[in-house]
Amino acid sequence: MTTLNEGLHDLSRAIDLGAGRVSPELLRRATELRDAVVERQAAGLETTVVALFGATGSGKSSLFNALVGADVATVAARRPTTSAPLAVSERPATAVLDWLEVADRHVRDGVFPSHGDRIVLLDMPDIDSTEESNREIAQRLSAVVDVLIWVLDPQKYADAVVHEDYLRTMSEHSDVTLVVLNHIDSVEPAERAGVIADAQRIVREDGVSATIIPTSARTGEGVDSLMSQIVAVAGTQQAAYDRMTADVRSIGHDLASEVGTPGAGVSKKDRETISRAIASAAGVDQVAKAAAGSYTYRGRRWVGWPALRWLRAVRIDPLKGLHLLPEKGEVPALTGVRATPAKESHVRGIVRSVVTDATEGLPAAWRRDAVESAEYRTGNVLDHADRVIARADLGYDRKPGWWSAWSLLQWVFLLVAVAGLVWIGVLWGLESLAMPLPDTPTLGEIPIPPLLFLGGLSVGLLLTVLGRIFLSSGAKATERRVRKSLTKTLAPIAEEHMLAGIDSVLEESRELVDIAGRLSTVGRKSKKR
Numbered sequence: 302m303t304t305l306n307e308g309l310h311d312l313s314r315a316i317d318l319g320a321g322r323v324s325p326e327l328l329r330r331a332t333e334l335r336d337a338v339v340e341r342q343a344a345g346l347e348t349t350v351v352a353l354f355g356a357t358g359s360g361k362s363s364l365f366n367a368l369v370g371a372d373v374a375t376v377a378a379r380r381p382t383t384s385a386p387l388a389v390s391e392r393p394a395t396a397v398l399d400w401l402e403v404a405d406r407h408v409r410d411g412v413f414p415s416h417g418d419r420i421v422l423l424d425m426p427d428i429d430s431t432e433e434s435n436r437e438i439a440q441r442l443s444a445v446v447d448v449l450i451w452v453l454d455p456q457k458y459a460d461a462v463v464h465e466d467y468l469r470t471m472s473e474h475s476d477v478t479l480v481v482l483n484h485i486d487s488v489e490p491a492e493r494a495g496v497i498a499d500a501q502r503i504v505r506e507d508g509v510s511a512t513i514i515p516t517s518a519r520t521g522e523g524v525d526s527l528m529s530q531i532v533a534v535a536g537t538q539q540a541a542y543d544r545m546t547a548d549v550r551s552i553g554h555d556l557a558s559e560v561g562t563p564g565a566g567v568s569k570k571d572r573e574t575i576s577r578a579i580a581s582a583a584g585v586d587q588v589a590k591a592a593a594g595s596y597t598y599r600g601r602r603w604v605g606w607p608a609l610r611w612l613r614a615v616r617i618d619p620l621k622g623l624h625l626l627p628e629k630g631e632v633p634a635l636t637g638v639r640a641t642p643a644k645e646s647h648v649r650g651i652v653r654s655v656v657t658d659a660t661e662g663l664p665a666a667w668r669r670d671a672v673e674s675a676e677y678r679t680g681n682v683l684d685h686a687d688r689v690i691a692r693a694d695l696g697y698d699r700k701p702g703w704w705s706a707w708s709l710l711q712w713v714f715l716l717v718a719v720a721g722l723v724w725i726g727v728l729w730g731l732e733s734l735a736m737p738l739p740d741t742p743t744l745g746e747i748p749i750p751p752l753l754f755l756g757g758l759s760v761g762l763l764l765t766v767l768g769r770i771f772l773s774s775g776a777k778a779t780e781r782r783v784r785k786s787l788t789k790t791l792a793p794i795a796e797e798h799m800l801a802g803i804d805s806v807l808e809e810s811r812e813l814v815d816i817a818g819r820l821s822t823v824g825r826k827s828k829k830r
Contacts, residue, residue, distance in 0.1 A: 305542060308549045308823035309338060311816045315556060318813045322666040323559045331552050337445055338545050344397040346542060349535035352386075352423035354443055354467070355452035356460050357430065360483040363518035364452055365389075365424040368528055369412050374424045384435055386442060387424045391417035401442060414528065416536035429462045443467060444548075447541040448534050450479045450527075455488045458500045464507055472508025473547040473554070477540050479511055479530055480504050486517040546824025553820025556813070560667075563811040564660040567803055571655045576788070576795045578651045583686035584638025585787045587623070592695045593780035594619035597772050599697075603704035604768030606761050607715050625695060638690070645683055649676050656803055660810075667810050674802040682798045686791050693790060695783055701775065707768055711761060718757025724750035 303311075312335050319328055355361035362374040369389045387405045388398055391412055398406055403423065413420050425442060426435035443449060449471075451463060471478060482500050485493060493515065501513045514530060516523035534540055567575075598618050620626050623638055652675045660668040728750065731738050742749045 302825060303819045303823045305338070305546050305549070305823060308546065308820055309335060311819050312549060312552065315552075315813060315816045315820065318809050318816070319556070319560075322664070322670065322813075323556065327552070327555055327559060331556075333444075334548050334552055338548070340400055341397075341445065341541060341545060344400040347419060347538055348390075348394045348397050348421055349419055349448060349538060349540045350394075350397060350401065350421045350423060350446045351448040351450065351531055351535050351540075352425050352442060352446040353450045353452055354425050354428055354439060355483075356454065356457070356463060357427045358457075359427075359452040359454045360518050361452040362424055364481065364483055364516060364524070364527075365422065367516075367518040367521060367524045368422060368531075369407075369409060371409065373407050373409075384426055384432065386426070386438060388421055390421040394421045397421065401445065413532055415532055419538060420531070420535045422531075428467065429460075447544045448477045448479070448531070449474065450481060450531070452481045452483050453500060455482060455484055455496055455500075458482060458496075459503055464503065468504065468507040468509050470551070471547075473550045474544065475508075475510040477534065477544045477547065478509055479527070479534065480509065480513050481523075481527060482513050482515045484517060484519075485515040485522060486520045543824065549823040550821055550825070553817050553823065557817035557821060559664060560810065560813050560817055561664050562662040563814050564663050564667075564671075564807050565658075566807050567655060567659045567800060571659065572796070572800060575648075575652060575655060575800065576792045578648045579682060579686060579795050579799075580788045580791050582644035582648045583683055583690060583791060584623075585690070585784055585791070587638045588625065588690055588693075588695070588787060589780045589784035591619040591623050591625065592783040593776040595695070595697060596776045596779040599700070600704060600768070600772040600775065603700075604707040604711065604764070604772060606765045607708075607711050620695060620697060625691065626697065638687070645679060648683070649679050652676060652679060652799070659803065659807065663810050667806065671803050671806040674806055675799055678799045678802055682794060685794055685798060689790055689794065690787060693783075693787060696779060703771070707764065711764055711768075714757045714760040714764065716757070718754050718761065721750050721753025721755070721757060725754060 312331055316328060316331050316335065319331070353361045353365050365374045365387075366372050373389055374387055385405055386401070386403045387407070388394070388403045389407045389409055389412060391408065391410055393406075393408060398421065401423075411417070412422070423442070423446065426432075426439050428436060428439045428443075430436050430439070451468065453460075453463065480500075482497060485497075488496050497513050497515055504511065504513065514523055514527050516527055518524070595618050598616065618626060653672055656672045656675050657668065660671045663671075728738060728741065744752055
């Protein structure tokens with residue numbers, strides 16, 4: 302069983318969680334109830350306040366006088382007669398009556414057959430009084446007194462004011478509610494059973510399980526029975542506690558109807574979808590391709606044909622074009638691939654769709670908070686992702702060992718080709734000067750000089766072609782590695798700066814649903830199976 306104090310703690314938490322998400326009226330009621338419970342406990346639970354409520358002409362003031370055995374309450378033909386609450390008790394009840402703001406107080410001995418030192422009886426203004434101030438007093442005190450006695454008239458016991466405005470909202474308060482059918486003497490004896498049964502049916506339909514007590518203030522019929530019920534309910538000193546727990550349960554039921562069912566949450570698949578969308582918008586694919594292009598750009602400076610490597614200088618490293626190359630140890634703050642408004646809008650659309658599905662079943666206010674929480678963070682997340690990419694290790698400083706070996710081979714065979722070409726040039730020059738030519742070595746029938754020149758060129762060309770093939774393979778591997786690394790690096794950003802906000806809203810909704818369930822059972826013992 303959830304105790305009243307535990308319920309108060311839950312109620313305070315529900316007020317915090319529900320701010321801006323549940324109806325202002327329900328929040329107002331919850332806040333007023335929390336304060337009222339604290340104040341009622343401070344006023345002392347040893348005194349039970351019993352109040353008579355009824356519509357004009359129900360005879361509640363006459364019944365009040367019959368209960369206390371004296372004409373304390375004014376009874377007159379002019380209505381409304383009672384314009385302020387009137388209290389009768391056997392002992393002064395200053396603390397609780399001050400809290401209730403009841404000024405008209407009477408102390409009389411022997412009013413109650415027992416437990417008189419614990420009971421205060423109130424006569425209330427009419428709940429349908431023509432005076433608005435009277436109605437407000439009745440409404441205010443009906444929300445805080447411990448035991449409520451509803452006095453009905455046989456001629457208009459189905460009056461809408463009593464049932465729609467009061468009894469139907471108090472289905473949890475049956476333990477502290479008594480219902481009286483007064484003026485029973487005005488009903489023919491043969492018709493009484495039917496009238497009582499019909500009144501009882503209507504009260505049951507209101508959700509109140511109290512049994513109708515027929516009374517007559519004029520003849521005294523049923524007055525002793527009503528007094529016995531008052532003493533039975535109020536004399537145990539449990540009524541105040543029961544009233545407060547009933548109020549808390551009512552708030553719990555209303556809260557449960559507003560908060561709906563907990564959302565399913567963001568699935569693993571949807572989390573990955575959002576992470577991929579953020580990575581794409583942040584330019585991960587573009588950066589990965591640039592890293593691959595940089596790998597090729599730098600590789601060709603090592604494995605390309607040395608005679609043409611100078612052509613590399615007229616081109617720009619793709620990473621430099623994206624502001625991703627560190628200059629003299631500096632780390633770039635932003636990249637050149639920062640998400641465009643169109644990409645950001647695309648991410649927002651995906652996020653909105655995911656969150657809408659994740660919050661299915663929640664009230665509109667909760668779904669709005671979850672969507673706004675995620676969408677609001679989208680721009681910040683993409684900015685953060687851009688900064689992370691700017692600082693990421695894209696492998697620029699890495700140089701595969703084979704590049705150096707390949708470069709050495711290229712230079713060796715270039716020098717071989719140059720040596721052959723020089724040799725051919727020397728022979729041609731000697732011949733042009735009609736000078737004797739030295740014997741030219743051969744390999745088989747092929748002279749060595751052209752063999753060196755053509756062989757060096759051919760092997761250099763072959764090395765260049767093979768080098769480009771190997772560079773292409775390495776570039777693809779670099780692209781995959783960078784894409785995987787950046788996607789993995791950006792995933793926690795999406796979790797921490799976006800999905801965590803969604804999860805927080807959903808967790809709060811689940812917490813409020815749980816709280817509503819606990820509030821609905823405050824003071825109720827769990828049923829044993």
